[in-house]
Amino acid sequence: MISIPTQQILLIEDNADYRWELACCLETSLSNCQIVTLSENEQALAWLSYAPIQPDLILWSVDMMLRDNFQQIVAIRNNSVCKYVPIVGLADYCNEEWILRCYRMGVKAYVVKPHSKGECLALERIIESFQPITTRPTYV
Numbered sequence: 001m002i003s004i005p006t007q008q009i010l011l012i013e014d015n016a017d018y019r020w021e022l023a024c025c026l027e028t029s030l031s032n033c034q035i036v037t038l039s040e041n042e043q044a045l046a047w048l049s050y051a052p053i054q055p056d057l058i059l060w061s062v063d064m065m066l067r068d069n070f071q072q073i074v075a076i077r078n079n080s081v082c083k084y085v086p087i088v089g090l091a092d093y094c095n096e097e098w099i100l101r102c103y104r105m106g107v108k109a110y111v112v113k114p115h116s117k118g119e120c121l122a123l124e125r126i127i128e129s130f131q132p133i134t135t136r137p138t139y140v
Helices: 016-029 041-050 071-077 095-105 116-126
Strands: 007-012 035-040 058-059 087-091 110-111
Touching: 007 041, 007 087, 007 116, 016 035, 035 041, 041 071, 041 095, 058 071, 071 095, 087 095, 095 110
Parallel strands: 007 035, 007 058, 058 087, 087 110
Antiparallel strands: none
């Protein structure tokens, strides 16, 4: 029997080793979830503009070195197709200025990047809280 993913997550991370490690960890433990990985903000913006299916969630590395990442949030929010896709910011450390800036720009959660199984489980719980409703209640 083929299992169709019920949730698609876009992971934007410039560190190839960490991107692979986190994607493997999440795909292994989250059922019916597909992780799409990209290494640059520009790739992500292009993918979001032309992807046949929009992600249910974006995991975005706040501390990528390529460009002002906060401008990328503005670009995502200005894209009518993915305007309301929740974004979770991932960072190497807790930076109060970044946290406040992220929340002001509509990022739904700010998480220090997980580097252990326990930390990965905590991120999984956050991701599960954003799962789309797949069945609607019926009223009698």
